[in-house]
Amino acid sequence: MTAVARLEGVGFVYPDGTRALAGVALELREGERVGIVGQNGSGKSTLVRQLNGLLRPTEGRVTLFGRDTAGVHVAELARTVGLAFQNPDRQIFAASVRSEVAFGARNLGRRGAELDRAVQAALEAVGLEGEAATNPYDLGYSRRKLLALASILAMETPVVVLDEPTTGQDARGVERIQRIVGSLGETGRTVITISHDMRFVAESFQRVIVMRAGRVILDGPPVTVFAAEHAGALASTFLEAPLAARLGERLGLGTTPSESALLDALAAR
Amino acid sequence: MRGWSGPLGMLAIVLAIALAARLGRAMRPYLLATLPLVISILLVNTFLYPGATDRILTLGPVSATWTGLAEALQATARVVAFALSVALLALTTAIDDLLDDLEHRGLGRRTIFVIGSAIRTVPRMIERAGEIVDAQRARGLDTEGSVWRRARGVVPLAGPMVLSALSEVEERTMALEARAFSAPGRRTTLRPLPDRPAERALRWGLFLAAVVLVGLSVSGRFPLP
Numbered sequence: 001m002t003a004v005a006r007l008e009g010v011g012f013v014y015p016d017g018t019r020a021l022a023g024v025a026l027e028l029r030e031g032e033r034v035g036i037v038g039q040n041g042s043g044k045s046t047l048v049r050q051l052n053g054l055l056r057p058t059e060g061r062v063t064l065f066g067r068d069t070a071g072v073h074v075a076e077l078a079r080t081v082g083l084a085f086q087n088p089d090r091q092i093f094a095a096s097v098r099s100e101v102a103f104g105a106r107n108l109g110r111r112g113a114e115l116d117r118a119v120q121a122a123l124e125a126v127g128l129e130g131e132a133a134t135n136p137y138d139l140g141y142s143r144r145k146l147l148a149l150a151s152i153l154a155m156e157t158p159v160v161v162l163d164e165p166t167t168g169q170d171a172r173g174v175e176r177i178q179r180i181v182g183s184l185g186e187t188g189r190t191v192i193t194i195s196h197d198m199r200f201v202a203e204s205f206q207r208v209i210v211m212r213a214g215r216v217i218l219d220g221p222p223v224t225v226f227a228a229e230h231a232g233a234l235a236s237t238f239l240e241a242p243l244a245a246r247l248g249e250r251l252g253l254g255t256t257p258s259e260s261a262l263l264d265a266l267a268a269r
Numbered sequence: 270m271r272g273w274s275g276p277l278g279m280l281a282i283v284l285a286i287a288l289a290a291r292l293g294r295a296m297r298p299y300l301l302a303t304l305p306l307v308i309s310i311l312l313v314n315t316f317l318y319p320g321a322t323d324r325i326l327t328l329g330p331v332s333a334t335w336t337g338l339a340e341a342l343q344a345t346a347r348v349v350a351f352a353l354s355v356a357l358l359a360l361t362t363a364i365d366d367l368l369d370d371l372e373h374r375g376l377g378r379r380t381i382f383v384i385g386s387a388i389r390t391v392p393r394m395i396e397r398a399g400e401i402v403d404a405q406r407a408r409g410l411d412t413e414g415s416v417w418r419r420a421r422g423v424v425p426l427a428g429p430m431v432l433s434a435l436s437e438v439e440e441r442t443m444a445l446e447a448r449a450f451s452a453p454g455r456r457t458t459l460r461p462l463p464d465r466p467a468e469r470a471l472r473w474g475l476f477l478a479a480v481v482l483v484g485l486s487v488s489g490r491f492p493l494p
C-alpha cells in the first residue's frame with residue numbers, strides 16, 4: 001500500500017514554549033483506518049493539525065503523497081486532508097444544512113451537479129438527507145456534530161481526520177459513525193480518528209496509535225495494542241483496554257479487543 | 270505643550286516595575302496594540318499641527334514641523350505610558366482576587382459580574398476566534414490569498430463567532446442561576462485574601478499622594494505635567 005502521509009521526526013512547540021510533540025515518526029497508508037488515543041493533553045489534536053498545515057512542525061517534516069507540506073497553503077492542503085473538529089459550533093454559519101455541507105466542497109472548486117452529488121452523498125451518510133433545508137441551529141448538538149462531519153465528507157478528500165467524533169452521540173450515533181469510518185476505508189480513503197472511546201477504537205480501526213506526552217508509545221493493530229502485556233503502557237497514559245479485551249484476558253481467551261473477537265473465542269472454546 | 274515630565278516619569282515607574290516583575294516580554298502585545306494609534310498620532314501631529322511654522326520638510330501640500338513632532342512624541346509617550354500601566358495591572362492582578370475584594374467592599378454583585386465577564390471574555394473570544402479560523406481553513410477557506418479572496422471569508426468567520434456568543438448567554442444564565450447568583454443576602458467568601466500591613470500602607474500612601482498631587486495642581490502651586 002502506498003504511503004499517503006508521512007511524518008518524519010516531527011516535533012512541535014507552541015509559541016508559548018509548551019512542547020506538544022517530540023520525535024513523531026509515522027507512515028499512514030491508503031485505505032488505512034487509524035485510531036489515535038492518549039490522555040488529555042498528550043498531543044493528539046496537535047498531531048493531526050500537522051497533517052493539514054494548521055500547525056507546522058517546528059522540527060522534522062510532513063509529506064502528503066510524497067510532497068513536503070512546508071510552504072503549501074492550508075486551503076491547498078485541504079484538498080488532500082479534511083479535518084472535522086471537535087466542536088461543530090466553531091464552524092457552522094450557513095442558514096441551511098445543505099449550504100453548510102456544500103461550503104468545503106465549494107471552496108475546493110466543485111460546482112453544479114458534481115457539488116450536488118457530493119452534498120447528497122454526505123447527507124445520506126450521516127442520515128441528515130431529510131433536513132437539507134433545515135437551519136443548522138434547529139438541530140440538536142449531536143446532529144450538528146454529524147452535520148459538521150458531513151461537511152468534511154462532502155469534500156471527498158483522500159484523507160479524513162475526525163477529532164473525537166463520538167462525543168455526545170448515543171449508541172445509534174456511534175454506530176452511524178462506525179459505518180461511515182468503515183465505508184471510507186472501503187473506498188480507499190485513509191481515516192484517522194482521535195477518540196477517548198476504547199470500544200469504538202477497538203471495533204472500528206485496524207491500527208491504534210497510543211500517545212503520551214507528545215510521543216507515540218504504541219502503534220499496532222488493536223489485538224497487539226490492547227494485549228495484556230501493554231496494559232502498563234496504556235495505564236501510563238491513563239487508558240484501559242476495552243471491556244471485551246479485559247474480559248477475554250480474564251477468561252484466558254487471549255487478546256479479544258472487539259466484541260466479535262470475544263464471542264468467536266468463546267464459541268471456539 | 271504640556272511637558273515631558275509626566276509621561277516620562279510614568280513610563281519610568283511602569284518599566285521599572287515591569288522589569289522587577291520580569292514582565293518585559295509579556296507586555297509586548299499591549300505595546301503592539303497601541304501601534305495603530307501611535308502611528309496616526311505621529312502622522313497627524315507632525316504634519317498637521319495647527320499654527321506651527323518651524324518646518325522640517327515639505328511633502329506636497331503638507332509640511333512636517335518641529336513643534337508638531339515634539340507634540341506627537343509627547344502624546345505617544347502618554348499613550349504608551351497609559352497602555353503599559355493597564356498592561357501592568359492586567360498582568361499582575363488576579364482578576365478573581367480583585368473581584369472578590371470589590372464585592373467585599375460592598376460593590377454590587379451585578380456590577381462585579383459585568384466587570385468580571387467583560388475582562389474574562391476577551392481571552393476566551395480570542396481563543397474561540399482562533400478555533401473558528403482553523404475550522405474554516407480546514408474546509409478550504411482561503412485566508413492566505415489576496416484581499417479579495419479573503420473578504421469572502423467574513424461571513425463564515427463572523428457567523429460562528431456571533432452565534433456561539435449568543436448561545437453562550439443562555440448557558441451562562443442557567444449556570445449562574447443554578448449557583449444561586451440572584452439569591453438575596455450578603456455573601457461571604459471562603460478564601461481570605463492575603464493583605465499585609467505593608468501593602469495596605471502602600472495603597473493608602475499612593476492614594477494620599479494622588480490626592481495631594483491633584484490638590485496642588487488644581488490650586489495652581491504645581492501645574493500637573
Ligand SMILES: Nc1ncnc2c1ncn2[C@@H]1O[C@H](COP(=O)(O)OP(=O)(O)OP(=O)(O)O)[C@@H](O)[C@H]1O
Nearest residue numbers: 014016018019020039040041042043044045046047
Ligand atoms: N494553543 C496552545 N498554546 C499552548 N499550548 C497548547 C495549545 N494547545 C494545546 N497546548 C498544549 O499542548 C499539549 C497537547 O495538547 P493537545 O490539544 O494536542 O492534546 P490532546 O491530546 O488533543 O488532548 P485532549 O484529549 O484534551 O483533546 C498540551 O499540553 C496542551 O496544554
Ligand SMILES: [Mg+2]
Nearest residue numbers: 044045046163
Ligand atoms: Mg484534542
